[in-house]
Amino acid sequence: MSSPIRSRDLRTLERVRLLRANPDIPYRDGAEERVLEIVRNATDITSSSTEMLEAAESWAEQYHTHPARANVLRSLDIPSDARVLEVGAGCGPITRYLGETAALVDSVEPVLGRARVGRERTRDLDNVEVFAGNVEDIPCEAAYDLVVVVGVLEYVGAGAPDPEPYLAFLREARSRLVPGGALVLAIENKLGVKYLTGTAEDHSRRMYDSIEDYPRGTPARTFSAPALAELVSGAGFTPRLFGVFPDYKHTRVVMETDRIAATVPSLLEDLPTFPSRYAGTRRVPLASERRVWAQLSRAGLSGHFANSFLVVGATDRPPTLWADDRLARYFSVNRRREYAATTSVRVVDDEVLVEREYSAEPGELISHGMTTWPFRFGRSFVEVFAEHDEGGRRELLERWRHLVESLSHDGAVSLDAIPNNIIVAGSGELQIIDEEFHATGSADRVIERGLFWFAKSLLADTPPEMWAPARTMGELFICLMDLVGRQVDEAGVARILDEEAALQVAITTNHTGPDAHERCRETLRTQLFDRDVWDWPLGRRLHNLYDVQLEREKSLRDFIDLKRAEVTAEHAQVVRHRDTIARQRERIVSLRDRSRAQKEVLKRTKRELRALRRSRAYRASAAAGRALRALGLRGRRP
Structure with missing residues (x-):
């Protein structure tokens, strides 16, 4: 099986076929080389492998290697004979799943560093070819049954509000589909409930940014359910939207929200798990995501507020990617392969059934008692x-x-x-x-x-x-x-x-x-x-934290006032000590002056004494004294 793009004579770099001379664009998360190393060293590179995830350390590395990355497409029934074009394949986690499922996969990725990882991830799949380039580099021929666009549409217009770049991209995808072909698209919801309850927008990392329609600009633009449906319709598709939780990146559940609301509305609250995974973005505790989602669902608004959307766009006839009796499909995320489960909720003869499947070799703790059971x-x-x-x-x-x-x-x-x-x-x-x-x-x-x-x-x-x-x-x-x-x-x-x-x-x-x-x-x-x-x-909540901060601020101000009063008192005491020292210094100076005066008097007295001792009278008196002592008369009483 071949395709028009495969028949072209293209230069190859590390088994990646180059659609243009310089296919690289400046978009990276910095993990590409490390992820390439992880994939090269792994012995199990299948889409359900947990070996690579165990070697991943950073969020970006986990993102590219997590087996849940393909869950958004696992929710669909992709035919084994399908010819698939994947646009914006990244590091290949979804490419790998498509290669294991479909007959032919042409994977196109504009970032060469990521295309290299995708090629390494599919190194043992002969039905997969990886190309470095953009959608417009692909021959404009109807050659594919599916065009898969996961996490790409939001970037094609560089965040611009003008719908034309997005429509042009979707029309390019439409032109590559054979009659009966379908578009499969996944994207975040700009009004996702996680954004309503305090999580920063995934791309701009600003709170409420998408809800306020990106007033400061954005590197990527997402859409509400009506706007997304309008774009897909404007490109010539008949769209069918599904709600995805916690998002399309590590999908736990894909559900047809409107049908569930009409048949088993409680499922809307039971299937998602909260809080959603936040991909390293900051979150302020404004409200309970689960309880807000429950209220939106009970108000009939669930179709507008899922965190992500999966869109199946039909061309001339409805595709068979989602069974007519299926309401939802959900997955056990973050489990080892032998314990991973896929569960479908179906309506059969007006009865809601739950069906669960495990891997071919389930773990020893698995009970087989509830593989199919009626919804309770x-x-x-x-x-x-x-x-x-x-x-x-x-x-x-x-x-x-x-x-x-x-x-x-x-x-x-x-x-x-x-x-x-x-x-x-x-x-x-x-x-x-x-x-x-x-x-x-x-x-x-x-x-x-x-x-x-x-x-x-x-x-x-x-x-x-x-x-x-x-x-x-x-x-x-x-x-x-x-x-x-x-x-x-x-x-x-x-x-x-x-x-x-x-x-x-x-x-x-x-x-x-x-x-x-x-x-x-x-x-x-x-x-x-x-x-x-x-x-x-x-x-x-945020107001509680604000009140706490106000209380802390008041406590700090009171502490500062107390310390200021203590400093003032200490300053007054210092002034008193300074005055005392000044008086003591004055006294010392006075005493020093008196000491100098007394020293001067003492000096004069000594001079006078020396002068007296040198006088004739003193010498005569001294001689007389000596004579009297010699005669033994000095000091004798008469």
Whole structure:
């Protein structure tokens, strides 16, 4: 299988085919050479590999090597015989997935350094060719079934508000499609809920920048749902928009928001996980992203506020990339390959079904008991628990404990039977909605880890003052343990954290390497167990932080005033001491003058005495005295 671009006689550099003499553009994140080194040294370069991720250190390196990078396209049903043109391929994580899925992939990337990485990432795939250049360098012939544009459209106009550069780019893509072909496009939403709740815009790194329509300019421009649909339509496509969370970069869920809102609206709140991954951008705690999203969804506005969009643009007939009965597809992000799962939500004969698939060789902890099951309707355990008083909470936890014990058989326990995976049905029955992992052990282990993660969920979705006097998540966990009649001391806490760290390291890629267990345990301790209850989404907000700063400023001013008064008092004392010293100096000068005068008197007296001793009278008197002494008469009384 070939394509027009492959038939051209092109110069090659490190197996990258050059579409122009100097294909490079000045856009880099600085990680390209290191990522190239990681890929070259890796033995597993498949799209689901975690080997390269384990070698990555910086955010940029993780971004380019994370297996979740391809999830936004994994949500689609790409035909195995498809001919694909990928425009703006970056370092090749999506190129790799396309090469594993489709029959032919032509990958075009304008940054030569990134194209080199993409070529290395697909070094063992004969159906993939990597080109360095731009979309206009590709022969203008209808040769592809799909044109894939992920994270590219926002850059083509250099941030300009004029729609023409974006339309021209999309028309170029349209001209390369065969009849029945489709555009697949992913981009951030300028009105994404994460931006509404305090996260800085991904490209300009300024808060509210896209919501205010980039008043200071921007290197990249994103669009709202209506504006994006208008652009895609203006280029000759019939667009179909999907909501993506947390974004298209490390996708957790792709969902058809309007259909879900009409059939199972609660899914809109259940499928995304919050807070979203923030890609190193700063975030100010303005509001709970989850709760704001819930309110937008309940108001029928979910289609406008997803963090990213996936767009499938049809040409002359609807593509078969998304099954008609599918509502959503979601993924387990940050898991090792053997525990990674893909889950689809479908409507079949008016029944909502959940279907889950694992890798061909699933991990030993995987339970196969819930690969397909009907969607269960009810209220979350967290929500119901928060509404009760202490007695009601104790009773609810006791019912949950009995459920955990009923799911334990022959020394095996369901690790997923935790409150976060429990709903309260309309009848009041507790039902488990997700059951993946089993392990040997007792029900006590499930109760301990269940209450640990339940404490986290409570703080993530309720005001911290509800759980006073608990000051940390750990103290709340201990209070929850007390409600089920369990006492835990520091040694018990250490054991629970150690067991949970071992489980997390076995299943996830959050901590890798020889010291993974120690680092994971430390993370559980410092970032969760010891975390202040006011540092959670409904804890300290911007106005709280502002009030704290005002209080600190007042305290500092009071401190400064106190110190100023002390300095003034000290200065007055210094002045008094200075006056005393001045008087003492005057006295010293007076005494010194008197001393000089007395010395002068003494000198005159000595001179006079010497003069007297030299006088004749003195000498005669002295001689007479000596004569009298010689006669023995001096000093004798008559």
